[in-house]
């Protein structure tokens with residue numbers, strides 16, 4: 001069955017927009033008709049580079065009745081404002097992560113969408129990649145037995161070393177937890193289900209930093225968001241995990257996700273990527289072995305979640321990278337910082353369903 005493509009606009013034509021626009025052109029279901037940004041030069045240059053018919057202001061995009069979906073790639077501080085404006089204009093929205101900065105703004109997006117019968121989707125969509133879908137299948141099939149826990153960490157010297165305009169990554173709504181945590185939390189939630197309570201400890205190791213590359217090199221950044229965050233996550237289904245995220249260490253990039261169960265240990269690929277490797281150690285073995293990936297989308301497939309949402313609109317099924325899960329992730333991240341501030345466990349009020357797994361191979365329209 002040929003489905004009518006969903007007319008889509010990208011708002012926010014910065015760093016990450018290139019891979020979205022490159023990949024969006026490969027999906028029959030997405031018809032990207034406009035690029036928009038506060039900075040018209042950026043919108044024009046991305047539209048030209050990726051053969052998008054027009055560059056526009058966000059207001060022009062909202063006023064176009066043909067556009068059904070907004071892919072919102074603005075900075076975190078603008079996610080809720082742009083997302084809400086899109087919904088109020090009658091369009092579904094797929095936000096980059098995090099869904100919003102505050103819980104209240106995240107809730108508003110979900111309520112507005114529900115009121116209007118529209119969809120909210122949210123990155124990351126890496127959990128739909130071949131690496132993490134293979135892990136999900138293994139966990140669901142009992143390859144590690146009863147899940148007991150997980151250790152996940154991501155520690156780097158910080159995006160001030162590579163991002164051309166990294167200031168926003170040290171402000172409220174960012175830092176390593178809000179910037180990188182969604183990859184780790186979404187991966188864990190897609191395998192273990194929702195989280196019921198958390199504890200956390202957080203600090204700012206360096207209150208002032210400077211940009212290390214690009215035209216802004218040397219300019220100072222005043223750090224607002226905690227940059228070293230350690231947490232314990234209790235899942236509703238039983239396992240207990242630790243998650244450490246940091247922008248404060250000497251390592252360029254040190255990361256790991258390992259799931260431990262009664263019958264095996266699963267080494268999960270980098271949840272900020274779509275591919276492998278996946279390694280499984282079964283009980284009684286001394287060494288693990290690599291597992292062949294059973295699912296597709298192993299290359300950088302950013303836009304996969306938005307394409308899944310577009311298919312879901314046309315076929316009237318739930319979309320996988322959804323607002324409910326993104327809100328739970330947002331709530332968990334706030335709760336970790338609340339716990340650090342108050343010195344106690346935080347029970348979560350939010351929850352979510354595990355999104356349905358993708359079929360093996362390379363199929364999305366199910």
Ligand SMILES: NC(=O)c1ccc[n+]([C@@H]2O[C@H](COP(=O)([O-])OP(=O)(O)OC[C@H]3O[C@@H](n4cnc5c(N)ncnc54)[C@H](O)[C@@H]3O)[C@@H](O)[C@H]2O)c1
Pocket residue numbers: 011012013014015016017036037038039042058073074075076078081082096097098165179
């Ligand atoms: N850079 C990466 O590698 C990367 C990777 C994954 C996810 N992300 C996420 O993608 C988002 C964007 O990151 P980026 O690195 O591309 O940032 P960026 O600063 O390079 O680009 C953001 C763009 O949004 C525009 N913008 C800001 N507010 C706007 C508004 N209200 N209306 C319209 N346009 C607006 C800016 O002018 C800018 O062009 C962030 O949420 C980030 O967490 C980035």
